[in-house]
Amino acid sequence: MIKYFLNKAFYAFLTMFGVVTVIFFLFNVLPGDPAQMMLGQNEDSEQLAIVKAKYGFDKPLLTQYFYYLNDLSPISFHSKNEGDYTHLQKGKYTASQLFSIGNSTIVVKFPYLRESFTKQGKKVSSVLAETLPNTFVLAVSAITMAMFLGVVLGIVSALFKDKWLDKVIQIGSTFGMSIPSFFSAILFAWFFGFVLHKYTHLEMTGSLYELDDFGESMHIRWKNLLLPAVVLGIRPLAVVIQLMRNSLLEVFNQDYIRTARAKGLSEFQIVKRHAIKNALNPVVTAISGWFASMLAGAVFVEYIFGWNGLGKEIVNALNTLDLPVIMGSVLIIALLFIIINIFVDIIYVYLDPKVKLE
Structure with a gap:
């Protein structure tokens, strides 16, 4: 197990290094000047030079890349004679000094995702901390709905293969996979949030936390979660239905299922005890x-x-060319992909003892 996690950690490091490299050079060669976007109509040559010096835009691209790696690394190097050392002095890093060699200081710290260009020096980590939980709640709600409904409907579809109920479920899942999410979102918002608002009491727009009627405090509005969660879960629901149905039909043809039937087990017992886990x-x-x-x-x-989640924040950051927010969001998403894949490998061992962690 320890060897497995060490191998996964090594490959995760290589993957994240590749992601960091790609997104840095990709977003830094895009047309547009972030310094000009930050200054807007107040731009002049002197202010432009100050902003470029502050954020390091005046340095060669390769130098900016190494500074970015240094910011992200848990163990980083800083020269007391260079501008990046001021990160420690200004408290931008949550760091502990390990030791010093001459003018260089080596510290251990949390990865520093830098500051937003458009939010008055607000840390990217703070922006992500505010938006990622909302997206996480939305994603968990959508995938939970898709998982339970998809597994149940997939089992029903397999048990009633080629019957009218199976055909209805298959037609519905086909539509679910073919309709784009943005179109479903517009349709659901208009129909349930506008046309049927009097009956559903749902809004066309709204986030998890909203100000109360007096504008004094934030309250959770769970009803705002319903429509986006349903829309986001439609496509994975359709995929799970199809996969569960096909996998279960394949399992039904296995010898141990025929043996269970020969022993007199009911179809419910066969599905519950033997078929579901293997499917x-x-x-x-x-x-x-x-x-x-x-x-x-x-x-x-x-x-x-x-x-107000990570997706909406990414759109706003793209519109304003807020590179640190965009890059930080992509890095967090890539890290979550890696963690989820490792977690799924462990689940495989439980579902199928023939699979070993190697």
């Missing part, structure tokens, strides 16, 4: 992949419903 492997793969994708793919759904 869940492809479903677990789909659910894990969709859950990780939801953290990144909820962009349109969050934006349409006004849900």
Whole structure:
């Protein structure tokens, strides 16, 4: 087990290093000057030079890249004669000094994702801490709905193969996979939040936390979660139905299922005790992949419903060329993908004893 986790940690490090490298050079070669975007109409040559010096835009791209790696690394190097040492002096790092060699100081710290260009020096970590939990709640709600309904409907579809109920479920799942999320979001917001608002009492837009009627404090509005969660869960629901049905039909053809039937076990007992567990492997793969994708793919759904999550924040950051927020969001999503994949490998061992951690 220890060897497995060490190997996974090594490959995770290589993956994250590749992601960091790609997103840094990708976003830093895009057209547009973040310094000009920050200054807006108040731009002049002197202020532009000050902003570029503050954020390191005046340095060569390769130098900026090494500074970025140094910011992200848990163990980083700082020269007392260089501008990056001021991060420690100004309290931007949560760091502890290990030792010094000449003018260089080596510290251990939390990864520093830098500051937002457009939020008056607000740390990217703070921006993510405010938005990621909302996206996490939305993704968990959507994938939970998709998982339970998908497994149940997939079992029903397999048990009633080629019957009218099976065909209805298959048609519904096909529509669910083919309709884009942004179109479903617009349709659901208009129909349930506007046309049927008198009966549903649902709003077209709204986030998890909203100000009360007096504008004094924030309150949780669980009803605002319903529509975006349903819309976000439609496509994974359709995928889980199809996978569960096909996997269960394949399991039903196995010898041990025929043996169970020959022993006189009821169909309910066969499905519950033998078939479901062995049919869940492809479903677990789909659910894990969709859950990780939801953290990144909820962009349109969050934006349409006004849900203050990571997806909406990414859109706003792209519109304002807020590179630190965009890059920090991509890094967090990549890290979550890696963690979820490791977790799924462990679940496989429980579902299928033939699978070993190697």
